[in-house]
Amino acid sequence: MQDKNTELSERKKAILKAIIDTHINLGEPVGSKYLTQYKQIAFSSATIRNEMAELEDMGYLEQLHTSSGRIPSELGYRFYVDQLMQQYRMTQAELGELNKLQTLKAAELDRILDRATKLMSMLTNYTGVALKRAPARQTVARFDAMYLSPRNFILVMLTASGNVKTRQVRLGFDVSRDTLERLTMVLNDCIAGLDLDGITLPVMLDMQRRVPDGERLINPIISAIYETVGEVDDGELMFDGVNNLLNYPEYSDIDRVRDMLGLFDRQDDLREVLSHDASDQTNVYIGSENSVEVMNNSSLIFRAVKSGDKVIGAIGVIGPRRMDYSKVVTLVDYMSKNISSMLEPSGLLGIEHCQDEEDS
Amino acid sequence: MQDKNTELSERKKAILKAIIDTHINLGEPVGSKYLTQYKQIAFSSATIRNEMAELEDMGYLEQLHTSSGRIPSELGYRFYVDQLMQQYRMTQAELGELNKLQTLKAAELDRILDRATKLMSMLTNYTGVALKRAPARQTVARFDAMYLSPRNFILVMLTASGNVKTRQVRLGFDVSRDTLERLTMVLNDCIAGLDLDGITLPVMLDMQRRVPDGERLINPIISAIYETVGEVDDGELMFDGVNNLLNYPEYSDIDRVRDMLGLFDRQDDLREVLSHDASDQTNVYIGSENSVEVMNNSSLIFRAVKSGDKVIGAIGVIGPRRMDYSKVVTLVDYMSKNISSMLEPSGLLGIEHCQDEEDS
C-alpha cells in the first residue's frame, strides 16, 4: 500500500484516464493489453500491468476477480472528474437544441424546466431531472374569478411565488355576476397575502358579512382554496427519459430498475437532494457519495437554477456511474446558466404591491 | 380436434375455471394433480388429465412443453371472462377508498381522473391509466387577465371544453391596468369562440386598432395564445403504478419492461385505444386482442367516462395477461360509473352563452 499523499505520476494519470475513458465508452473492465493501443501510453502491457496494480493499491481501480481487467473505483471517478477529464466541446447540433429553449423566454418556469428536462434526456441519453422549488410558505397574492354560469365559476389564484392555480367551483345554488365580483374583491381584501393559518374564524365571519349570500358561499370557497393551495407542495419534480437507462447494462437487473422507478415514483429522496444546494457550481455525486441508497450505483449531476440571487430550482441528469461526466457536466452547466439568464428577477416575481392598490 | 361448437360440459368448465383461477393466483402452469385438491372436481388426476388434453385440443389451454402443466390460452381467458368468472365482491376497505373520490365532487376533471388513476393502481396492484379526451377543436371561450406589474400579466383562458389554461406574458414595455382591461374586452369580443384558424390578419388588425398600444401588444398576445391553446393536445393521458408491474414475473424480462415503459412514454398507442370507445360497457382486451404489439403479453381493462351522453374520457387498468379479471372489471366498472355520476352535464360544461352577454 503506497503513500496516499504521493502525487500520481504523469504516466499513472495517463493510464487512469485511459482506463476510465474506455470504461465509460464500453462499459467493461479494461485490461492491460487493450491499453497498449493508446499512443499516449507507449509501454508494454507488462509495464502497464504494474502501474495498474499500484493504482489499485492506491484505491483508484477495482478488480471484479483476479483475472479480470480493472474498473474505476468511486475514488477513481472522483479524481477523473476533478483533475483528469478534458473539457467537452458541444457540437453545433447540441448548441442549436440548447438554444431553442430561448423561444420560451417569456413562458412560465414550469414550461421552461419541463422542456429543459426533455432536452437533457435527449442530448445525454440518460435521465433528465428538474426541480421547481416551492416557496417556504404558500400564500395567495391575488384572487380572480371567471363567471361561467349561475352555479359555476373558476377561481384563479396567483401565489406569492408567481404560480397560477385554478380551481373550478360548483355550487348548489345560484350566484350572480355581481356577487362574484364582490367576492373577488373581498377575498383580495381579507385573505390575499395571508398564509393558510391566517384564515381564522373571525376573518371568515367578516367575509361572510361582506358578501351577499356569504353564509353559504364563503365556506365552500375557503375549502377550495385550502385544497388547491394547501396541496402538499414541496416543489415539483420533473423527469424525462427514465427508459433511457434501460439501455445500459448496469440496469439490466430487474431489481435495479425497480429501485430506479421507485426513486422517481416516490420523488422525495430526489427532491431532498436537488433542493439541498444553493451554490453556484455544478454538483457531481458519484455513486454512494449520494446518501440515497438506491442511487449507489448511479451518478447524479445537477446545478441550481437561479433568478437573480434566488434559487428557484435545479436541473440535472441521472445516469450510470460510468456516465460521460465531461459531456454531462458541460451540458448541465450550460443549461442551468441559460435558464438562469432567461429569468431576470424582475420577470418572474414581479408582482408590485398589488394588495394596497386593490380595493375600490 | 373436437367440434368447436360443442358446448363445454360442466366438468370441463369447472376444470377450466379452476386452472385459470389458480394460474391467476400463482402464475405457474397448473398440473392435473394439483387440481384434485378442489372439492368441486372430485375425480382422479388421470381423469382430469384427459379433460385437460381435450381442453387443449379445443384451444382453451396451452402447454409450454410436453411435461409441463397447462396455462390458459387467450381463448381460455376470453371464455373465462365471458362466462366463467364469478362476480367479485369488493371489500369494505375498497369501497371506502373508492368512495373517498366523492370529496372531489366539485373539482376539475383532471384532478378527479388523477386521483382515480392512483386509486386504481393502488387497489389492483397493476397500473392505472386514464385519458381525458380532448375536444375536437380547441377554442377559447373566455379570456381574462390578471395584472402583475406594468410589464407582466397573466392571461387566463377558459377553453370551450371547460379547461383553464394560464400563461404568463412578459412585455418589453409598460402597459396600464386600463389597457389590460381593454385588451381582455377586445379579446373576448373578437376572438373568443373562434378556433385558431379563425384568427386572420383582418381580425388582428381590427384588434390592434381597438387597443391602446395595439401594434406592439397584440402580436405577442396572439402568439402566447397560439402556444398555449395550440399545443398538440390529443387528450391527456395519466398513469400511476407502472412499477407495480415489475412485481410480476411476466415482466422480469428487461425487454418487456422497456416495451412497457416505452408504451407509457410515447403515449400515442394507449391514447388511441382508450379514446376509441364510446360504449356503455367495460372493455376487456386480452393479450393480442389489442392491436398494440407491445401489449400482446398484457391485458387492458377500461371503460369510458361520461358526462351525460358525452364521452369525456376513460379509465382503466393494465396488467399481465393473468390479471385478476373479476376484481379489476368490477373496480373499473364501479369507478367509471362513480365518476360519471359525479359529472352531471350541467356542471362541467356549463358555460352559458357567455359570448353574447359579454360586451359592454
Add this chain to the structure above:
DNA sequence: TTTTAGCACTCAAACAGTCAGAGTGCTAAA
C-alpha cells in the same frame, strides 16, 4: 534502474453430461 518478454496461475463463461422431479399420455383393469 527501468522496461519487457515470458510463463504459470486464476477465474468466468460456455458447454456437455447426469440426475431428480414434475407432469404427461396411454393402457388395462375396476
Add this chain to the structure above:
DNA sequence: TTTAGCACTCTGACTGTTTGAGTGCTAAAA
C-alpha cells in the same frame, strides 16, 4: 366411465471440463 399404474418427456439444478482473457512475478534486456 373412471382410475391405477407405468413408461416417457422435458426442465432445472448440479457437476465437471475446457477455453480464453487477464493477471502477477521473475529473469533477462535496455
